[in-house]
Amino acid sequence: MTALGKSVKYVFIGKITLRNQLAYVADFLVRSLFLLLILYIFLQLWRTTFQGEGTELIAGYSFKQIMWYLVVTEAMTLACPSLCTRIEEEVKSGDVAFKLVRPISFIAFHYVEYMSEAAIRFAVNAVLGGALGLLVIGPPAFGAGLLWLPVAAFGGFTVNFTVNMTLALSAFWVEETRGLEFVYHKFLFTIGGMLMPLELFPEALQRIGHWLPLQAIVYIPAKTAVAFDWTRLPAMLATQAFWIAVFGLIAVFVYRKGVKRLNVNGG
C-alpha cells in the first residue's frame, strides 16, 4: 500500500471520531459548566490580586492577559481525553486484541482518535470560555497570537498525547495506570503552568519548568496567544517539536517492548 493510501485510513478514523464526538456536543456544553465556574473563580481571584497590588502588570502580564491565558490553559486541559483510562480498559477487557490485529498502527490510531476528540472539545471550551471572556474581561489583544494559537495548541496536544501514551502503555505491565496519569496531571497543573504562568513562579522553579516537557503542553500555547513575540516563536515551536520527538520515540519503544509480553485472555 502506498503512503497516501495508508494515510487515508487515518483520515477516515479521524473523520469518524469527529462525527461521533459531534453527536455529544450538547453533553460537552453541560460538562463545560465547570470550565465557566473555574474561570469565574479565577477572575475574582486575579481581580482582587491586581487591586491588592495596585499595579497594571504582574510579571509582565496585565489582568486581561492573565485571564485570557487561563481561558486557553483551562480550555485545553479540560479538552484532553483520558488516554490511560481508555488503554487500561482495553488491556483489562482484552479488547486490545482487536486493535492489534487491525492493519493500522496502534499508536497512530489512538493519536488520530485523541486529536479529533480534543479538537472538538477544545472548540466547545474555547467558544464558552471565549464568550465569558468577551462578556466579563473584554476583547483580548491577541494580534498574530490568535493565528498561531491553533499551531501551538496542536503541538501542545501532541506533546500531551505522547507523554500520556508512554504512561498509558505501561498498562501492558501493570494494568492500573490511572494513578500515574493522576499524578502527571497534578504536575501539569502546577509546574506545567496551567494554574498560573511560569513567570509568576520563584526563579528556581521557573528554571526547572523550562527544562521539562510540561511547559510545551499548555504554557506555550497560552503564552503564544496572549503575549505573542515573533522572536520567541521559533524557539517555542522547536521546544514542542523536540518533546514530541523524544516522547514519540519513547512511546514507540515502550509499545514494542510491551506488546511482546502482552498476554490477552478472552476479549
Added chain:
Amino acid sequence: MLTADKGRLASISEYGRPGQLRRLLLFVWQCWKLNLAGAMEFRLSFLLTAGMMVINNVVWIVFWGLYFRRFPVLNGWELRDVMMLWAVAAGGFGVMATLFGNAPRIANLVATGQLDVYLSQPKPVLLHVLISRMSVSAIGDVLFALMIYAAFGDKSVAGIVKFALAMALSTLIFIFFTVISGCLAFWLGNTEGLSFQLFNALLTFTTYPTGIFRGLGKLVLFTVIPAGFISYLPIGLLRQVDVPFLLGAVAVTVLLCLGGVRLFYSGLRRYASGNMISLRR
C-alpha cells in the same frame, strides 16, 4: 402463622424495647466497620486511592504556597488562613464522603428506583442510605485535613475545640446540602447531572477564600450555595470568633439539617418503586 410463632417472633424482634438509640448507634458503627472492611479487601488499591487524594490536595497547597510567596496578603487572607480553609473544606468533605458516602448518589438512587431495598428494612431510611457507602479516596481527604491542621493550626485546647466545631459545621453543611440537591430527583425526575453540578459548585467554592468574591457572587455563596459558611470559618471562627457569623453559620447548618430530613421524607411519599431487584451496596 401459628400463635406459637408469633410469640417466638416477638422475642426475636427488639422493636419498641428500651435501648433503641444504643441499637441504632451499634447499627451505624457496624455499617461503617463493614464499609471499611470492604475497602480494605483491596488493600493496595485502598492505599493508592487515598494517597492520590492527598497528592491532589497537596497540589493546591503548592499552588497557594507559590501564590502567597508572590503576594503575601489576599484581601486580608494570609497563607495560614487558606491552609486552614483547605483543612476545614477537605476535612468536612472527607468526613461526609467517608462516613455518609451515599449522599452524592441520592439522585441516582431515586431516579433508578434503588431505594426499595432501604424501605424494606427496619431502620431510618435516610440514615441507612447515607451510611451504606464509603468513599475510599475521601479517607485521604480526612488525613490531609489533619496533616494541614497539625502543620498550620492552633494546637491549644481552644484551638482544637474551634477546629472540631468548624469540621462539624462543614461536614453537616456538606451532607445536608448534598441531600437537598439529591432530593430534587423526587420532584424533577432524573436530576443526576443537576445535583452533581450543585454539589460540585459547593465543593469548588468552599476551597477559595471568601475575600475574593463580592457583589452577586458573595450573595450566592451565603444563600443558594452556602459555601461561604464553610470557607469563611478560618476567619470567622478559627482566627477570631466573629459571633454574628458563627450564629449565622450554626443557624444555616440547623436549617439545612432540618430542611434536608424533611425534604427527603416528603419526597419519599412521592417515590415510585421501579420493582427492580437490587442488593444493598
